[in-house]
Amino acid sequence: MNNAALIRPGWTPATIALMVIGFMLFWPLGFAMLAYILWGNRLDGFKRDVSRATDGFCGAFRRGKGPSFGRGSFGTGNVAFDEWREKELERLAEERRKLEEMRAAFEDYAHELRRAKDREEFDRFMAERNAAAKKPSPGANEAGEE
DSSP states (O other): OOOOOSSOSSSOHHHHHHHHHHHHHOHHHHHHHHHHHHHGGGHHHHHHHHHHHHHHHHHHHHTTOSOOTTSOOOOOSOHHHHHHHHHHHHHHHHHHHHHHHHHHHHHHHHHHHHHHHHHHHHHHHHHHHHHHHHSOOHHHHHHHOO
């Protein structure tokens, strides 16, 4: 299966056609497509940030700590169950935080591995290039001897 999307950020024939059609139909659609072409690759990070912010905001409502808007708490009425649920939710939030830290540490590790590999390849290229530049050409020895 092909992983390349037909409509992806960048100057592809499909995105250019959609932009032109968007300008022809309704100019804000054309500008929206142009913005997607130019800045669409930044949407993944933006979506992730919005999702985290929304989860944090809505999590307060799930835990019953957010504004009640006149309805009261989201408790079940069973105090023992509500306390257990609160402890479990706090434990899960702590686990999520640990997983996020581990994910960030792994991403840093993978980034360092890529950087080290790139450095190694670059150093090898430079060594080969310098060795080729220092090696005398076969015609130079013959021209100097007579």
